[in-house]
Amino acid sequence: MPIRQLRNYLDGRFEDGASTFDKHSPVDGQLIAQVHEASRDQVDRAVVAARRALPAWAALPVAARTDYLLALADGIERRFDDFLQAEIGDTGKPIGWAGKIDIPRGAANFRTFAELARTLDMESYMTDTPDGRQALNYAYRKPLGVVGVISPWNLPLLLLTWKVAPALAFGNTVIMKPSEVTPSTATLLAEVAHDAGLPPGVLNLTHGFGPNSAGEFMTTHPDIDGITFTGESSTGAAIMRAVAPGVKPVSFELGGKNAALVFADADFDAAVDGITRSVFANCGQVCLCTERVYVERPIYDRFVAALAERARAMRIGWPLDPDTEMGPLVSREHREKVLSYFALAREEGATVVTGGSVPVFGDARDQGAYVQPTIWTGLSENARCIKEEVFGPVCHIAPFDTEDEAIRLANDTHYGLAAAVWTQNLTRGHRVAQAMQVGLAWVNCWFLRDLRTPFGGSGLSGIGREGGRHSLHFYTEPTNVCIKL
Ligand SMILES: NC(=O)c1ccc[n+]([C@@H]2O[C@H](COP(=O)([O-])OP(=O)(O)OC[C@H]3O[C@@H](n4cnc5c(N)ncnc54)[C@H](O)[C@@H]3O)[C@@H](O)[C@H]2O)c1
Numbered sequence: 001m002p003i004r005q006l007r008n009y010l011d012g013r014f015e016d017g018a019s020t021f022d023k024h025s026p027v028d029g030q031l032i033a034q035v036h037e038a039s040r041d042q043v044d045r046a047v048v049a050a051r052r053a054l055p056a057w058a059a060l061p062v063a064a065r066t067d068y069l070l071a072l073a074d075g076i077e078r079r080f081d082d083f084l085q086a087e088i089g090d091t092g093k094p095i096g097w098a099g100k101i102d103i104p105r106g107a108a109n110f111r112t113f114a115e116l117a118r119t120l121d122m123e124s125y126m127t128d129t130p131d132g133r134q135a136l137n138y139a140y141r142k143p144l145g146v147v148g149v150i151s152p153w154n155l156p157l158l159l160l161t162w163k164v165a166p167a168l169a170f171g172n173t174v175i176m177k178p179s180e181v182t183p184s185t186a187t188l189l190a191e192v193a194h195d196a197g198l199p200p201g202v203l204n205l206t207h208g209f210g211p212n213s214a215g216e217f218m219t220t221h222p223d224i225d226g227i228t229f230t231g232e233s234s235t236g237a238a239i240m241r242a243v244a245p246g247v248k249p250v251s252f253e254l255g256g257k258n259a260a261l262v263f264a265d266a267d268f269d270a271a272v273d274g275i276t277r278s279v280f281a282n283c284g285q286v287c288l289c290t291e292r293v294y295v296e297r298p299i300y301d302r303f304v305a306a307l308a309e310r311a312r313a314m315r316i317g318w319p320l321d322p323d324t325e326m327g328p329l330v331s332r333e334h335r336e337k338v339l340s341y342f343a344l345a346r347e348e349g350a351t352v353v354t355g356g357s358v359p360v361f362g363d364a365r366d367q368g369a370y371v372q373p374t375i376w377t378g379l380s381e382n383a384r385c386i387k388e389e390v391f392g393p394v395c396h397i398a399p400f401d402t403e404d405e406a407i408r409l410a411n412d413t414h415y416g417l418a419a420a421v422w423t424q425n426l427t428r429g430h431r432v433a434q435a436m437q438v439g440l441a442w443v444n445c446w447f448l449r450d451l452r453t454p455f456g457g458s459g460l461s462g463i464g465r466e467g468g469r470h471s472l473h474f475y476t477e478p479t480n481v482c483i484k485l
């Protein structure tokens with residue numbers, strides 16, 4: 001397998017970086033790419049190019065601008081296998097997940113925001129005036145400007161395009177900085193944009209890290225108008241500090257410590273299926289994943305046994321095997337973090353119902369970043385493993401006796417991203433979902449997405465919402481015009 005060179009894309013041209021860093025496979029540790037780290041000067045030139053391209057891009061008729069987004073979606077679909085292999089190569093995620101979620105959502109994000117840019121209504125009011133006549137008020141929206149997009153490694157293409165698509169659709173120009181851990185599909189996206197004839201400077205790509213690298217060069221750059229970021233809560237705080245002097249708008253989708261509530265009247269098999277997916281999907285590396293499960297006492301023992309059976313039966317394997325249900329974590333470094341929580345859980349008194357260590361394959365995968373799907377019980381609600389995001393294939397299961405207790409337990413966190421409620425009593429489903437202090441509450445489902453809905457969290461889980469008109473609100477600045485009639 002040739003070692004890929006992943007380069008930056010500035011002002012319509014691919015460029016080597018000032019230096020390179022290696023990307024290794026999380027499956028077998030092999031070197032798979034050399035990534036060209038952008039210098040501060042390259043980030044600066046990307047910002048200059050984006051600023052220069054902004055007036056013409058913003059002035060394009062919406063139909064012409066959104067035709068470019070449809071061309072990007074077509075390009076992703078045309079090169080579907082290239083994107084699929086690149087995403088799997090970077091992350092080790094199973095082909096079943098990448099092929100159904102990551103890559104299709106890359107194209108869907110562009111199509112969705114092309115449609116929204118063409119159809120979203122303009123806010124306006126007819127105002128009665130004291131002289132008995134009227135005034136017309138309307139909110140005229142202009143692009144925010146040059147937008148920095150900084151994205152994480154867990155759903156690389158999905159989360160990058162979730163921000164790039166609305167930013168471009170609503171007339172902004174973009175510098176994107178993907179995670180250093182998963183640089184490949186962002187590079188392919190730049191190739192697709194280049195081949196689609198996107199005007200130079202409209203979409204730029206700078207590879208690198210956070211501190212003292214492309215990420216920080218962007219957030220501290222005086223001529224970037226706003227930052228949209230997805231990643232760890234601590235990184236969000238660092239970016240807030242970086243943009244504070246310029247009082248720049250930020251949109252943050254951060255960490256979570258999401259709860260699932262299973263009531264005794266739930267469809268038991270559906271709840272087990274749903275929570276198996278919400279705990280172990282993508283090796284637990286989805287911000288929306290469940291790490292805390294609370295089960296009504298009458299079915300607690302039965303549920304723990306059923307989920308443990310599913311975890312033990314989980315097919316952990318090669319990403320390209322269509323039967324594989326769970327691949328490795330994204331890197332050895334991240335596995336060290338997850339294993340540190342496996343050790344901490346024991347110190348904090350957890351019962352390890354299943355898992356808690358590293359599977360042994362006896363082949364090249366032993367050089368990868370695999371861990372066992374893991375279930376804990378018996379921890380105190382004050383344990384660090386209950387309060388802190390692990391971001392791996394692990395959950396803790398605890399019992400509850402009343403609805404009020406379940407709500408209190410679920411809300412006892414500084415995060416506020418997502419929750420799932422499993423009950424066949426839909427009056428209770430509405431009531432409990434509304435009581436969750438989160439941005440997204442699912443009832444008898446999980447990760448079911450309508451891209452027009454508000455997406456994001458509160459507390460340590462983020463600032464703002466994106467999706468549908470909420471993306472319009474972040475990626476544009478309104479001027480309210482009032483005309484006396
Ligand atoms: N809420 C959501 O929608 C959502 C989605 C996916 C992941 N996440 C969260 O992201 C985390 C995992 O992703 P990660 O490890 O890539 O997050 P991370 O915060 O380590 O890195 C995210 C991105 O930020 C960059 N970065 C890091 N420090 C920076 C700095 N000081 N200035 C500018 N850029 C900086 C990184 O290079 C990367 O591109 C988890 O906490 C997960 O919950 C949240």
Ligand SMILES: N/C(=C\C=C\C=O)C(=O)O
Pocket residue numbers: 154155159162285286287288449455
């Ligand atoms: N932002 C979205 C998903 C986030 C997943 C977090 O890991 C989405 O589905 O649009």
